[in-house]
Amino acid sequence: VSGPVSPLDDRRRSVDQYEDVWRGVLEIVVRVLETGERDLSRVVRLVEAEWRGLSVEPVAGMSFGEIVTLPSAALFGGRRDLLMRLLADACTPRTELVVELGSGCGMNLLNLHLWGGPQVAYWGLEPTASGRECTRRLVELAPDLDLHTRAFDYEAPRYDLPTADNDHVLVFTAHSIEQVTEVPAEVITGLFGLGRSLTGLHFEPIGWQMPGRTSSPAPREYAVRQRYNRNLWPLLSELATAGEIAIDTVVPDLFGDKAKNPSTLVVWHR
Ligand SMILES: C[S@@+](CC[C@H](N)C(=O)[O-])C[C@H]1O[C@@H](n2cnc3c(N)ncnc32)[C@H](O)[C@@H]1O
Numbered sequence: 001v002s003g004p005v006s007p008l009d010d011r012r013r014s015v016d017q018y019e020d021v022w023r024g025v026l027e028i029v030v031r032v033l034e035t036g037e038r039d040l041s042r043v044v045r046l047v048e049a050e051w052r053g054l055s056v057e058p059v060a061g062m063s064f065g066e067i068v069t070l071p072s073a074a075l076f077g078g079r080r081d082l083l084m085r086l087l088a089d090a091c092t093p094r095t096e097l098v099v100e101l102g103s104g105c106g107m108n109l110l111n112l113h114l115w116g117g118p119q120v121a122y123w124g125l126e127p128t129a130s131g132r133e134c135t136r137r138l139v140e141l142a143p144d145l146d147l148h149t150r151a152f153d154y155e156a157p158r159y160d161l162p163t164a165d166n167d168h169v170l171v172f173t174a175h176s177i178e179q180v181t182e183v184p185a186e187v188i189t190g191l192f193g194l195g196r197s198l199t200g201l202h203f204e205p206i207g208w209q210m211p212g213r214t215s216s217p218a219p220r221e222y223a224v225r226q227r228y229n230r231n232l233w234p235l236l237s238e239l240a241t242a243g244e245i246a247i248d249t250v251v252p253d254l255f256g257d258k259a260k261n262p263s264t265l266v267v268w269h270r
Contacts, residue, residue, distance in 0.1 A: 014179045015127045018104070022131035025051050025105045029137050040141040041114050044107065052076055062262040065207070065215040065253040075257045082255055083108065083203055083263075084115040087172060090199050090267060091118045094168040097195060099123045099161070101152065101187075102176020106135030113145050121163050125152030154180045157190050169195035174203040175263065178228045185235060189244065198270045200245070202232065207252035207264040209233035215253055222260040236266060245270045 025047065032046050048054070054073035061068050061075040070078070087108075091098070095118050100109055103124030113122070124135050124147065132149040139147045152158070154177065171191050177183055191198060207213055208220035210233055223230065239245045249267040256262030 018179075019128045019130050022105045022128050022134050026130055026134045026137070029105075029134055033137070038141055040110065040138065040145075043141060044110055044114065044138065048076075048107065049073075059257070060259045062253055062256040062259045064251075064255075065262070067216075067259050072257075079255050079257045079263070080111060083174060084111055084117075086201060086203070086265065086267075087112050087170070088115055088117055090170050090172070090201050092168055094197070095120055095170055096166040097121050097123070097161075097163055097169045099125065099159075099169065099171045099194070100176075101125050101157075101171065101173045102127075102154070102179065103135065103149065104128075104131045104176070106131070106138060106147070106149065108172075108174055109135070109147055110138055110142075110145075113142065113147070119144070120146070122147040123161055123163075124149040127151060127153050154183050154187055157184070157187050159190050159194055161194070166195035168197045168199070170199045170201065172201040172203070175205065175261075177202065177204050177232050178206075178223075178226075178261075180229055181227050182231045183229065183235065185239075188235060188239060192244075192270060200266075200268045200270075202236075202266045203254075203263040204229065204232060204266075205256070205261045205263060206233045206266070207262065210250075210252055210264075213252055216259075218260045219253065219262055233266070236268060240268070 028047050028050050032043050037043050054076055056071040058069050059072045059075050097120060103126045106124050109122045109124050126132055126149055135149050139145055205219060205223060240247045245268045247268045251265040253262040254265045
């Protein structure tokens, strides 16, 4: 019997699907570790290359709203380097905690560490057990890395991390809010207690949510078809209007390794 799809069905489907995705990545991690490789940087690069099938094959991505065709390895690497630069720039000497919401297998946090990110506590909040296990297996290779994971759900966000009284906290999301059609306001407002000051950075496909955007219709059509998030930009705008946050940077459709699903950058602070 088919009927209307409830938000709960959507959430289960997304989490179940990613449980399988990260289980597949975990298998690659285990295989690479079985070769005796123990250097975090080499392991992460070897896993990434196999998982993503990186090659010279031409792929259509997006940059500043325009279609760009690049070798798949260059598109993927460019996107990763861009995100790392943005995250490293969002940290300050006062940063004491970095949190990723929907952290998947932990690659972004591990890469930030490898890219010269601050030596502070990192937390990956992620619903899938396989994603958290993947992160744990990789973190074991870096005894100097203070990275932990915890179960998390955007539908019922909890931010009671065992780290309080932080001077500055960076919280970021990369294509994880996309998975939830409507996130509750507490996803953002619940973060406010994490530190005395806070930077939020989103790398999410929400350019089409911004009024007046006249770029290609493909990202909107794709987001609607996938039942991807549709309320992050309205939510951030409302909080900014209410004086709860200040929005510093907005770059719609900045970059995407899939032309139909480009990441828009939004940076805010409180
Ligand atoms: C496209 S992946 C991105 C993972 C990671 N941010 C990255 O850039 O590699 C989407 C992530 O969102 C997570 N996700 C799906 N539904 C979620 C929910 N209801 N709450 C929190 N995270 C969710 C998935 O488990 C998955 O790890």
